[in-house]
């Protein structure tokens with residue numbers, strides 16, 4: 663690759679990483695947000711619990727090396743991904759809702775909308791459709807090409823973590839106590855396994 667081309671690519675990558683903004687797809691896929699909202703409405707009708715699952719999805723993606731859809735990557739012979747990490751194995755669900763949103767977007771505007779943004783839009787919609795607030799999301803994220811089970815196991819809080827530990831952990835991500843309470847509150851809809859509450 664010539665230095666000029668790599669400089670150009672570098673520029674694109676830095677620019678797209680730096681310019682998250684609402685309406686990011688207005689020029690390239692104007693119906694993107696409407697398409698995702700529509701898929702989420704259908705998911706709600708089919709399986710109301712899926713909306714709670716999708717909210718959890720965003721947190722589990724973003725907490726591990728950022729909101730980059732690394733959570734969606736399957737294991738390969740050389741990479742252990744996040745799907746089977748302690749926080750996700752046998753509990754993270756509704757992958758098929760994200761897949762359906764992405765498939766519908768690919769039909770409307772192939773190769774335009776990132777999976778990372780699909781997760782962000784879908785979880786915003788999940789909050790709105792379950793009676794929470796609705797808001798504009800900043801878009802323009804890029805998808806990761808790698809995932810790390812180890813990173814997920816290292817950073818995801820355990821159901822037994824105490825308040826001091828959680829406040830400190832969230833602080834490392836510049837998330838306030840208020841953010842921690844809001845995120846924990848969003849875990850209070852849906853369904854949990856006994857194992858995650860028994861220690862309380």
Ligand SMILES: *[C@@H]1O[C@H](CO)[C@@H](O)[C@H](O)[C@H]1NC(C)=O
Nearest residue numbers: 820822823824825826827828
């Ligand atoms: C909270 O959890 C941390 C990490 O597991 C532990 O070191 C600390 O002693 C706990 N604090 C209390 C008050 O239980």
Ligand SMILES: *[C@@H]1O[C@H](CO)[C@@H](O)[C@H](O)[C@H]1NC(C)=O
Nearest residue numbers: 728831832833834835836837
């Ligand atoms: C937290 O905020 C500080 C100050 O704005 C910034 O330097 C740091 O990079 C942020 N950390 C994270 C994880 O976002």
